[in-house]
Amino acid sequence: MSASLTMEKPWQRWLIRFGVFVAMVILVVPGAWVVLTAFRPNIEILARPAVWIPHQLTLRNFQGIFGLLTTQPGLPVVQYFINSLVISVTSTVVALAIGMMGGYAFARYRFRGKGALFLGFMLSRTVPGVALSLPLFIVWARIGLIDTELGLIIVYLAINVPFTIWLTDGFFRQIPVDLSEAAQIDGCTRWQAFWRVEFPLARAGLASAAIFAFLTSWNEFALASQLSRTTASKTLPVGLLDFTAQFNVDWAGMSALAVLIIIPALVLTFVVQKQLIAGLTFGGVKG
Amino acid sequence: MANVSLKKVVKRYGREEVVHGIDLEVAHNEFVVLVGPSGCGKSTTLRMVAGLEDISDGLIEIGGRVVNALPPRSRNISMVFQSYALYPHMTVRENLGFGLKIAKQSDSEIKKRVDEAADILGLEPYMERLPQHLSGGQRQRVAMGRAIVRNPDVFLFDEPLSNLDAKLRGQMRVEIKKLHQRVKTTVIYVTHDQVEAMTLADRIVIMRDGYVEQVGTPSDVFDRPANVFVAGFIGSPPMNLLDAVVASAGGRPVGRLIDGVDVPLPGDVAVREGQEIVIGFRPESFAPRGYSLHGAENSLAMTRPVLIAEPLGTETILFAELGGREVQGKMLNPRVVKAGETLEFTLDLARLHVFDKASGKSLRG
Numbered sequence: 001m002s003a004s005l006t007m008e009k010p011w012q013r014w015l016i017r018f019g020v021f022v023a024m025v026i027l028v029v030p031g032a033w034v035v036l037t038a039f040r041p042n043i044e045i046l047a048r049p050a051v052w053i054p055h056q057l058t059l060r061n062f063q064g065i066f067g068l069l070t071t072q073p074g075l076p077v078v079q080y081f082i083n084s085l086v087i088s089v090t091s092t093v094v095a096l097a098i099g100m101m102g103g104y105a106f107a108r109y110r111f112r113g114k115g116a117l118f119l120g121f122m123l124s125r126t127v128p129g130v131a132l133s134l135p136l137f138i139v140w141a142r143i144g145l146i147d148t149e150l151g152l153i154i155v156y157l158a159i160n161v162p163f164t165i166w167l168t169d170g171f172f173r174q175i176p177v178d179l180s181e182a183a184q185i186d187g188c189t190r191w192q193a194f195w196r197v198e199f200p201l202a203r204a205g206l207a208s209a210a211i212f213a214f215l216t217s218w219n220e221f222a223l224a225s226q227l228s229r230t231t232a233s234k235t236l237p238v239g240l241l242d243f244t245a246q247f248n249v250d251w252a253g254m255s256a257l258a259v260l261i262i263i264p265a266l267v268l269t270f271v272v273q274k275q276l277i278a279g280l281t282f283g284g285v286k287g
Numbered sequence: 288m289a290n291v292s293l294k295k296v297v298k299r300y301g302r303e304e305v306v307h308g309i310d311l312e313v314a315h316n317e318f319v320v321l322v323g324p325s326g327c328g329k330s331t332t333l334r335m336v337a338g339l340e341d342i343s344d345g346l347i348e349i350g351g352r353v354v355n356a357l358p359p360r361s362r363n364i365s366m367v368f369q370s371y372a373l374y375p376h377m378t379v380r381e382n383l384g385f386g387l388k389i390a391k392q393s394d395s396e397i398k399k400r401v402d403e404a405a406d407i408l409g410l411e412p413y414m415e416r417l418p419q420h421l422s423g424g425q426r427q428r429v430a431m432g433r434a435i436v437r438n439p440d441v442f443l444f445d446e447p448l449s450n451l452d453a454k455l456r457g458q459m460r461v462e463i464k465k466l467h468q469r470v471k472t473t474v475i476y477v478t479h480d481q482v483e484a485m486t487l488a489d490r491i492v493i494m495r496d497g498y499v500e501q502v503g504t505p506s507d508v509f510d511r512p513a514n515v516f517v518a519g520f521i522g523s524p525p526m527n528l529l530d531a532v533v534a535s536a537g538g539r540p541v542g543r544l545i546d547g548v549d550v551p552l553p554g555d556v557a558v559r560e561g562q563e564i565v566i567g568f569r570p571e572s573f574a575p576r577g578y579s580l581h582g583a584e585n586s587l588a589m590t591r592p593v594l595i596a597e598p599l600g601t602e603t604i605l606f607a608e609l610g611g612r613e614v615q616g617k618m619l620n621p622r623v624v625k626a627g628e629t630l631e632f633t634l635d636l637a638r639l640h641v642f643d644k645a646s647g648k649s650l651r652g
Binding site for chain 1: 338339358360365368370376385386389433437
């Protein structure tokens with residue numbers, strides 16, 4: 001098997017490289033196009049036939065967003081950013097706290113209805129969020145959660161908690177029960193055993209759960225666009241809609257804001273990635 | 288003083304009872320081995336002593352104190368796990384010192400005691416390594432070091448050697464014995480390996496299906512097995528066990544084997560004619576004339592072809608047919624024996640074991 005891989009012929013190698021190239025083009029080009037569009041004037045963006053290689057690059061689109069140009073009023077991006085941050089961070093932290101405890105319980109304890117409950121959580125993920133937008137809207141309107149940060153936080157929690165439970169359950173399962181038992185014999189309470197032994201070992205899992213939960217909340221558009229109205233709760237993705245007017249769409253401005261939305265997500269992913277790669281250092285238990 | 292005392296200890300999982308009212312007294316500084324086939328309840332019993340399993344019924348006392356309701360941390364015990372259960376994210380030093388750190392000992396005290404344990408177990412070169420960078424034997428030592436560093440009342444070992452290869456297992460067995468001689472503590476040790484049990488134990492507890500079959504010193508259980516199960520479990524190669532019926536020959540009771548051979552029964556055996564019995568003898572008691580461990584007086588002679596010969600250097604295991612079955616004999620100071628060769632065997636009648644077939648219990652007084 002490995003012999004045939006190392007002994008592959010040059011044309012095979014080039015075929016593989018070409019395949020990888022095509023896949024990467026499909027993945028990267030739309031994102032790259034957005035970034036490119038963000039730095040180009042509207043004229044060039046809308047030109048027909050399309051201008052593939054930019055003739056001039058500009059920061060005007062960004063200046064426009066922040067209201068630094070006299071020709072157009074700025075957008076409340078800072079407020080959107082704060083809303084997005086508050087909603088995403090809160091829902092991530094809470095989802096992680098609940099999900100971690102839930103995942104631990106599923107991994108370690110036996111209780112009545114465990115299988116059904118777990119299945120229920122998973123099935124809740126099969127429902128497309130948008131399908132719930134109308135009932136959600138009605139209920140939220142009744143109890144006054146429309147256009148509030150709390151309203152969106154609750155929605156994102158409902159999405160993130162089952163997923164976090166599922167992910168952390170898997171990670172806790174990989175940690176042998178012996179370790180917690182050894183810690184308890186070494187003098188720990190169950191709680192101490194969790195924090196000092198199991199939690200550090202599950203950190204990689206918790207980090208990936210955190211990234212997923214954060215990105216889900218940070219990027220979510222469909223529900224947020226229904227449930228938010230004003231700067232009181234509008235998030236950055238919903239803010240993109242500000243660039244659509246009745247007759248035209250400011251593609252340049254929209255792309256510029258999209259770039260701004262991507263940056264924090266990228267930064268976070270890079271920061272947490274270290275935790276992911278550090279990975280589980282097993283070996284204390286004979287595998 | 289840390290004696291351990293189990294009184295009518297029962298373990299149930301739901302409705303299923305897996306340990307049926309075990310009584311056991313482990314004296315201060317005694318090394319007791321629980322041994323039995325897998326599923327006999329030995330590990331469950333150990334885990335109840337540790338506090339890792341609830342006790343469904345009965346009492347467990349450590350040092351005269353009932354510990355039924357105490358969590359593991361309050362029992363002043365330490366345990367070596369089959370998997371070693373070293374903390375993968377801590378160095379050897381941190382692993383050893385973890386219990387002391389939890390107990391809020393001072394750094395200098397932790398260092399002193401960890402270094403002491405490391406010295407006893409020869410762990411100094413590995414102190415800053417993570418468990419994943421240690422060999423199996425080294426991990427095993429760290430696990431033992433973690434147990435002794437806290438200076439517990441009772442050591443619990445749960446099949447600590449079963450993940451090691453045969454050679455290392457032998458070495459570590461000796462080290463555990465040395466360790467016990469050096470660090471005098473009460474030990475309860477669980478294994479399925481009867482050799483470990485025989486070599487390590489002050490007293491052996493043989494368990495099967497949640498019951499204690501026999502408790503005794505290694506020589507007790509070897510020389511005077513209480514029943515057929517213990518007889519077959521202890522000893523390697525195992526005891527030969529043959530079905531027989533009590534008959535009378537020349538006014539003396541004999542056990543008549545299936546192939547018609549009459550084996551004279553010892554005088555202290557209480558049997559009645561027609562009773563179905565099991566006759567047991569160890570391979571050491573069955574040898575070609577002149578190659579036996581014991582003298583040939585009071586023995587039954589028979590001529591048998593050798594079916595298989597297994598030379599082991601200082602001894603040779605011979606297989607021959609008796610009572611309709613293959614039996615094993617042990618030939619000491621052996622000469623070369625080929626399969627098919629016919630030899631005169633002697634069966635040492637003084638070392639015969641006789642069991643009631645129905646109850647399995649020993650009939651020797």
